[in-house]
Amino acid sequence: MTSEKGKSICQITPFLYPYPGGQEVHTYMLSRSLARIGWKVSIVTTNFPIGKTYEKVDGVEIYRTRMVINPIDNPITPSMLSILKKIDADVFHAHSYWNFSTNVACFISQLRKIPFLITSHGYQPFRYFLGKFLRTFYLKTIGGYTLSNLDKMILYHPQDKHILMSLGVPEAKIEIIPNAITLEEFNPDIDGSDFIEKYNLVESKRILFVGRLIKRKGCKYIIKAMKDILRVFPNAKLIVVGNGPQERQLKSLSKNLKISESVIFMGYIPPLGETLKKIYAISDVLVLPSLDECMSRVILEAMSMKKPIITTDAWYSKWLVQPGEVAAVLVNPKITEQLANAVISVLQDSALATNLATKGRKLIEDKYNWDKIAKQLTKLYVKCIEGKRQQLNL
The missing domain is CATH 3.40.50.2000 (Glycogen Phosphorylase B;)
Known part of the structure; x- marks a missing residue:
């Protein structure tokens, strides 16, 4: 642990807004909302789209690592290892369980003995042989390691529970915390x-x-x-x-x-x-x-x-x-x-x-607004931090 008060969170995602996608916007908005209620928040992501190696935006520190290759929209970034080893964090919160960045975060969380959470941003079934083969291989190797070592799996709604349980995630590790938006940014009074x-x-x-x-x-x-x-x-x-x-x-x-x-x-x-x-x-x-x-x-x-x-x-x-x-x-x-x-x-x-x-x-x-969801996640983070400290007798 690096933060004495247990208020430091690192979000890990392969891509980040303005990269187009729901997961990317979700991670950015979540991080901003957590920073507003007192968390020290950092995001570790890749340099795609091209951006500064480090910057602070809306109270959130953003670290961008160099992408070496990007097979199947899964960027490989070896330099992420060194950043995650030393970054100030009481919790690692990764996004999507299929990514190299999530696997790296899981491995480093085990070394640092800090809680490791994943938000699943949906499950899209593979319909072709190659996709099914790669999924099976992944889940029997590094993906299986990641899922077996997480502290909590966050889902948007209960309908996904059976999918994650079929992949070996215990029901006790599954939390339902929905997606959200910012009320003041999307209000009915906007003039178009x-x-x-x-x-x-x-x-x-x-x-x-x-x-x-x-x-x-x-x-x-x-x-x-x-x-x-x-x-x-x-x-x-x-x-x-x-x-x-x-x-x-x-x-x-x-x-x-x-x-x-x-x-x-x-x-x-x-x-x-x-x-x-x-x-x-x-x-x-x-x-x-x-x-x-x-x-x-x-x-x-x-x-x-x-x-x-x-x-x-x-x-x-x-x-x-x-x-x-x-x-x-x-x-x-x-x-x-x-x-x-x-x-x-x-x-x-x-x-x-x-x-x-x-x-x-x-x-x-x-x-479904970020004010409520950030507070809900705060309770989960604190619970995981305290649980890990008790487990380690700290």
Whole structure:
């Protein structure tokens, strides 16, 4: 241990915001929130995207290590070893259990005899032989070592429990602490009127998709549904925020469906920037028809902005429809008519839209904002620190 008061935490992640991704934004926002309530916080990550080797941002010390190679988005950074050996930390908190950085953090935590926690940012099954083989090999070697030596595994919601338990993580080591956003940054009073004028959207119903343009995000399903939506709302516009390998294919799809004038591809927009907040502000409904998801930051942001949500009826969406807390419409996005009808219903029924938006905002205020989650994590960190000290008779 290096901090006498037990208030020093090191977050470890392969990439960090502004690298695009939910895990990267989560780690940055969590660290900032912990610093605000008195923790000394450091982040050890890689130099991708290129950044300063060391800087202090929002009260958080950031160390970037040189990436040697990056196989399957898993950067190998040998210099991370030396930084983690000497960095001021009472707890190591790594993000995702598949990464080299997590394995290194686990190894050093054992040498330093400090608690080691992991947040799982979702489990995406491998569907091909090579992926399945690599997963099995990893879990029988260094991945198995990492999972067997952690103190706590943090999950966003209980639905992931059975997956981690099947990988050998005892139920007693699993904690449920959800994702979160910052209320004041995503508030319903943000003005996006200049965006409406810029894109001539005054007369339009505005449907929003935000996400990477990859297969599992399901953007093609809302594009297909637009054909039916436009029959009821001829001036409707689908705003697509994000880029990715399917961008050309999705643009071709909208062209082939003869709806390209009704689909606006915005490209990549930084997730914490003012432009994205303005786009949320002017949208009438957010549609996220993902095939696979964890606990979407995009949904949290839109809910905080009091926007009605339509998303996939799958195990990972159950947190949105708890008894008395129905904060979204859940559909099977592969059934085009079902998705289109859900969007049409929300656009036609202002009472339904308002009810969803109000319940969504309340859910964020009550459960999913960083002020609450940082305090929840603080209790867990302190518990782990005290437990480790008792174990070592310190």
